[in-house]
Amino acid sequence: MQLSDLVSKAMTPACRKRGFASVDILAAWPDIVGERYGERVQPQRLIWPRQTGNESDLNAEPATLVVHTDGATALLLTHEMPQIIQRINTFYGWAAVGRIKIVQKPVEVRHRQQRPALRRLSNDEMSRIDQTVSGVANDRLREALKKLGAQVVARNSGTGS
Numbered sequence: 001m002q003l004s005d006l007v008s009k010a011m012t013p014a015c016r017k018r019g020f021a022s023v024d025i026l027a028a029w030p031d032i033v034g035e036r037y038g039e040r041v042q043p044q045r046l047i048w049p050r051q052t053g054n055e056s057d058l059n060a061e062p063a064t065l066v067v068h069t070d071g072a073t074a075l076l077l078t079h080e081m082p083q084i085i086q087r088i089n090t091f092y093g094w095a096a097v098g099r100i101k102i103v104q105k106p107v108e109v110r111h112r113q114q115r116p117a118l119r120r121l122s123n124d125e126m127s128r129i130d131q132t133v134s135g136v137a138n139d140r141l142r143e144a145l146k147k148l149g150a151q152v153v154a155r156n157s158g159t160g161s
Helices: 003-017 024-033 071-079 081-092 123-133 139-155
Strands: 042-047 063-069 097-104
Touching: 024 042, 024 081, 042 097, 063 071, 071 081, 071 097, 081 097, 123 139
Parallel strands: 063 097
Antiparallel strands: 042 063
């Protein structure tokens, strides 16, 4: 069993208490909302409208997503709210969220670690990469493959290829 499965099983009950069906939206949040809001806006809970006994799940009213962020980001977010709601609903595959309620409070911004600088390739390594992509006719594709090859070789510095 993968670690992600274990974590998901442990987290799902906590997420359900906050209105989320699973941890999926929390894990995918940066991908859903994009680089600008991924670290500065945090989803807090989904508030679903009360269901009357005669409504089917197909006609469920959309939920309100409560997020928290700082004041400056809240202002930017309000201007882009329709696009964010559309992205969230695309993630869910149906109109799950009808509106977003913003709660202003400080957000701990988690900075991504900088990748270490790639090492410089030897002339022998560069010539092997050139040789490998020499059969590619398209110049742009050949150059892109050359850059990719150089990055792969530089990251795998211990193997020498």
